[in-house]
Amino acid sequence: MEITAKELRCKPGQIIEQAARGTKIVITIRGKKLARIIPYASEKVNNSNKRNEDEIFALWQDREDIEIVDDYVRNMRKRRVF
Numbered sequence: 001m002e003i004t005a006k007e008l009r010c011k012p013g014q015i016i017e018q019a020a021r022g023t024k025i026v027i028t029i030r031g032k033k034l035a036r037i038i039p040y041a042s043e044k045v046n047n048s049n050k051r052n053e054d055e056i057f058a059l060w061q062d063r064e065d066i067e068i069v070d071d072y073v074r075n076m077r078k079r080r081v082f
Contacts, residue, residue: 001018001023001024001025001026002025002026002027002028002033003015003025003026003027003028004027004028004029005027005028005029005034008027015037016037019037019038019039020039020040021039022039023039024036024037024038024039025037025038
């Protein structure tokens with residue numbers, strides 16, 4: 001479905017409802033396709049792509065040179081002084 005930017009300004013609720021129903025919407029300005037509104041995927045679909053939290057937080061697990069990760073990260077975030 002293609003709509004103009006003016007239609008988006010005038011009927012945002014109706015357009016969002018269409019997207020929620022699964023319609024992919026392309027927004028055009030002066031005939032040029034500039035943006036797309038797509039339906040947000042449900043949690044059931046995203047679970048297969050979701051990374052395990054243990055994988056994310058295990059980033060520092062193999063570092064033997066870092067004793068306290070919090071201190072190391074806090075030190076990295078300090079502003080540099082020139």
